[in-house]
Amino acid sequence: MDMDQLKRQAAARALEEVRDGMQLGLGTGSTAKHFVELLGERVRAGLKVIGVPTSEATRADATRCGVPLTTLDEIDHLDITVDGADEIDPELNLIKGGGGALLREKIVAAASDRMIVIADESKWVQTLGRFPLPVEVIPFGLGATRRAIEKAFAQCGVSGQMAVRKAKDGHVFVTDGGHWIVDAQLERIADPPGLAGALSTIPGVVEHGLFIGLASSAVLAGGEGIRVIERRKPKGD
Ligand SMILES: O=C[C@H](O)[C@H](O)[C@H](O)COP(=O)(O)O
Structure with a gap:
């Protein structure tokens, strides 16, 4: 299975957490783009959600896929943000911003009850820092x-x-x-x-690309299947 298929699998697993009526943060990057596309399919089939994009690129993708959008000025919180990452460590600390969207991504993640990180296994590291x-x-x-x-x-x-x-x-x-x-x-x-x-x-x-205490869980797709890692400490600790 190639990397892109793994990214899509992780996105599909995160989509299982989405319920009717949810307000969603929409991440940026090649993995988050799969989530937006799969979400668009569900929206076209009748799912009612609204999203806040974390970049102009994601805004364009979401619009193309028919996902209704809003802003953090119009709504007071988000239920779930689904976003990719450049590196994820066992504490679910992240490096993000490889695509340059870290500022909006962090604002949106911080406004969310839960942040689900989706990635292929290659993003999992014992210690952050190899990725610039x-x-x-x-x-x-x-x-x-x-x-x-x-x-x-x-x-x-x-x-x-x-x-x-x-x-x-x-x-x-x-x-x-x-x-x-x-x-x-x-x-x-x-x-x-x-x-x-x-x-x-x-x-x-x-802002910087270290996301500390923001991710609630990580969905990692690899050759052996999907691993879901839950954060040990409550969000914000
Ligand atoms: O600024 C970009 C974001 O933080 C991305 O979520 C991150 O770079 C991961 O992107 P990708 O899913 O393309 O590896």
């Missing part, structure tokens, strides 16, 4: 922000090359929020909550 950590930054004062990020890394015992993300056309990648992303090659993040806290205090950092 995306840090969303304000272009103004980037030199100072980079130095502050390096200091935060040193305080947390990590180091690595940082690079401003480029789009395929060679220009700087700009997020849906109009910001830039610095990708940090850290290899091994021993204390994800500590690093998340340190990055959050830097003024030029808008």
Whole structure:
């Protein structure tokens, strides 16, 4: 079975959690896109749900698939967010933002009662960090922000090359929020909550790709079948 089929299987398993009347956060990326497509099939068959997209790309996909959309200004909470991830550790800490949607993804996940992460098994790691950590930054004062990020890394015992993300056309990648992303090659993040806290205090950092205490469960699809891992601690701890 190829990777794309595994992603679709994980998406299909998460869809089993969706009930009539639910308000859903719709993630971004190639795995979340399968969820949006499968959800669209159910909507066309009569399921009543409403979604909040985490990116302009997902907004376009959801619209194409016939999934009705709203915003977090119109509704006061979401029942479930279903989203992909770049890395998932056994505490269900995540690295996200490979597609650049981390800011909206984190806002939407935090507004949800439950976040279900869907992925193929390759995203499961013992320690986060092999995937470059995306840090969303304000272009103004980037030199100072980079130095502050390096200091935060040193305080947390990590180091690595940082690079401003480029789009395929060679220009700087700009997020849906109009910001830039610095990708940090850290290899091994021993204390994800500590690093998340340190990055959050830097003024030029808008958000970072460490999702701590947000995922309620992970649905991992692999050659041997599907594994569902539930978070041990309650959400927010
Ligand atoms: O910004 C993008 C998101 O965080 C994605 O959910 C993440 O990069 C995983 O994407 P994919 O399912 O394509 O591997």
